[in-house]
Amino acid sequence: MNENLKNWEAVIGLEIHVQLSTKSKLFSGASTSFGALPNTQACNIDLAMPGVLPVLNEEVLKMAIKLGKALNANINSPTSFARKNYFYPDSPKGYQISQMDNPIVETGYLDIETENGSKRIGVTRAHLEEDAGKSLHDDFEGQSGIDLNRAGTPLLEIVSEPEISTAEEAVAYLKSIHSIIRYLNISDGNMAEGSMRCDANVSVRKKGDTELGTRTETKNVNSFRFVEKAIQYEIERQVHELESGNKITQETRLYDSQKNTTRPMRSKEFANDYRYFPEPDLLPIILEKDFIQCILDDMPEMPNEKKERFVSQFSLSKYDADLLAADKDIANYFEEVVKISNSPKLSTNWIMGELSAELNNENLNIRDSKVSSEKLGQLILRIEDGTISGKIAKDIFEKMWVSGKEVDIIIKDEGLEQVTDNKEIESMIDEVIANNPEQLEQYRSGKDRLFGFFVGQVMKASQGKANPKQVNDILKSKLEK
Amino acid sequence: MNLHKLTLREQLEGLKKNEFSSVELTSHYLERISKHDEELNSFITVTEEHALTHAKLADDRYKNNQSLPLDGLPIAHKDIFCTKGIKTTCGSKMLSDFEAPYSSTVYTKLDNMGMVMLGKTNMDEFAMGSSNETSYFGPVKNPWNKKYVPGGSSGGSASCVSAELAPIATATDTGGSIRQPASLCGLTGIKPTYGRVSRYGMIAFASSLDQGGVVARSAEDAALILEGMSGHDPKDSTSLKLEAPDLLKNLDKPIKGMKIGLPKEFFEKEMPEFVEKAIQDAIETYKHLGAEIVEVSLKNINLSLPIYYIIAPAECSANLSRYDGVRYGYRCEDPKDLEDLFMRTREEGFGSEVKRRILIGTYALSAGFYDAYYLKAQKCRQLVANDFSEAFKAVDVILSPTTPGTSFKAGEKSDDPIEMYLQDIFTIPANLAGLPGISIPCGENSGLPLGMQLVGNSLQEDKLLQFAHSYQMNTDWHKKMPNI
Structure with a gap:
């Protein structure tokens, strides 16, 4: 298998979801803190009660602009929101408010260090969207519970160009993003708690081919190590399939960290026409130059x-x-x-x-x-x-x-102070030499290796406190005599 | 005393002077409701206890000289406005038992001004309809002739005000749902500029078109209450960042020298003789008052209906996705699995007109169709708005019939959606352009009233009301009330 891999190259793009560390949600005043009792942090807006309306938390604009700057990207103004329609119990409105056209951040790049030197990875876009709630299947026999505490938590989805070539590069890119969001203080980036999540789009092609192969999207990867393993597994799986004469199906796959494999999701879990259209409850946002400048002036060192x-x-x-x-x-x-x-x-x-x-x-x-x-x-x-x-x-x-x-x-x-008094060290050395005439004889007759023995004896006598350089110098001159 | 014959202003004066109490006024209307509404079906919920409690509080405030601006005046609210702890159904089985956990801004504002809610009025399901026949709570009757429809979707509000079961009622208008029933019930109905009245807590049909307003017995009554409903609301991001306008200030000013535009595209259409005559009479009245009549062109106006029937269903298809049986509202019995829960809840909970529009909207937004339908409709919508901007460079208001005719018999158009949709042909353009529009009574035919529509430029509700009030000071159409 490894031998065959040499003839292939992988094309990888990452979609990274970063949970922004605002106090309240993207479109409501409910708290975003982690770990509260189910549905205690879901207000009427998060519950999608009839008649409620979203109001944008402006803090997220500042955070997104900072990220845009750190990614050397353009900030779009106006930037606008769109509805992404799908039915799921933990999506209370039946649509997610996201961005389609005019995402707040567009066309940037990030330089990463690889074993072959520095490499530039393009960033297609970063857009704002709201997180879904959680479905809980374990606690209720034959039923599912819905916890909407997370619903409406602000996310930035950062989409890379498919310019990543190896699992190692993917991790370097991911770590670099992680480092940036922590520097900017816009997210805690905790992958285990889900405040940073990574989906990997992977395809392979024969070296030298210019056309892209069919890609898969691997979801549910929640640590740097797993990202590397999942991508490596997926590359090897795809090469194996193609070498065996099979085709790659375009599909969404889930990473199983216990078995270190990926498996296809049920088609029902992702087969959707999202029917995006502009969110009529939120007008396009014009970002004034002064507003942007004010935020850029406040950028920390990256x-x-x-x-x-x-x-x-x-x-x-x-x-x-x-x-x-x-x-x-x-x-x-x-x-x-x-x-x-x-x-x-x-x-x-x-x-x-x-x-x-x-x-x-x-x-x-x-x-x-x-x-x-x-x-x-x-x-x-x-x-x-x-x-x-x-x-x-x-x-x-x-x-x-x-x-x-x-x-x-x-x-x-x-009493651990180093002994640096030449006389004190000299007397210790004299004592060690006097106590080891046999070794002295051997040393002087050419057995240089024994120098180390004398150093060790002196250090031992000083309980490690003698200055090693002084010990070396003095010992050398004494032994030569 | 026939308290229900007093105008709102007279009622307010009477309360202030202690000629009668709010409890008396409120009880008077509650009695009329209990006497007449079984037949009309204009209310879904009558909030008798709530009303009497609040009337008593208003009376106490008058006694203590702490009265509020509209203290003790009764009002009916369309059942689309959420009212905390009180059933809010939106005319649907889906929400037939739904008690809102919060109140809409419109309700809260009027409540804070001391208004007393008599009840929640019937409406077409989720405000989709032009005859009030799609309500889960049964059709509403037109007080002028009970075999006829009151119009929709604010049919309950129009019916109850027309029958004088309430002095005034809130309503909403997405494509004509205030102005069309006002026309069919002989009332004054105003839809303000998009963004004037907060949509927070007003259950959404088509977010970019929905706008709250009132149906009233006169322009003066309408001005008094619309002013109280208006103003910026930070809870609605599309709400205009403007204070409530003073709508009474210019009401009595003459319209002499002002210009009325007649869109030639509307008048080129064949219309029934009685409609033409009523409109011509109204034009003559305005000429007599010193207004100048100018022909204007709204050359893309014929696109309005098709544009509307893409955009409104598209937005509704998403707005109504939240009714899934998971968190509140109707849920089907014994769902087999998740998909069955969604499918059967919506199959059983929505009526056929709502389903029709969700289907149209879902289709129009589908991959491969979006550009041809939704995107194109949005572009055309801009053309219609541009036509109005151009026309308002030359005129102050634009006049047309409100509806193609007077009311029609119940059942007459229910099987023909296209015929039903044509009811809104004159009213839809104002929604597309976000402009204020008013319908005022201007004639009748075979004992059924008919309205004319005035559309104003953005934010010029005051001018519309000024035109309407001038007309009403010189004519009696608005004073005619049905015999119930």
């Missing part, structure tokens, strides 16, 4: 800009800068650490190394880190000014993580 600044301001490698800038909270933490430590490289290593490991271990967000940026900055400062060695620092970090104590207090309480 991940790409931050990355470039990290490279030029802190002389970080592109790779490190990219890692740090991808997450706004990590980037902020990093800058706070550097402010104290004055060492960008060492700060990067600590954040990506020790700190990351602990956070992962306890499944914590960096905002909830048990070692604050200030405390980590001081720890690194003590390495830089020679108070402690890197090795001791790691022990101290462990202690800080558990106790929350500051570095200087731990150093003082436990």
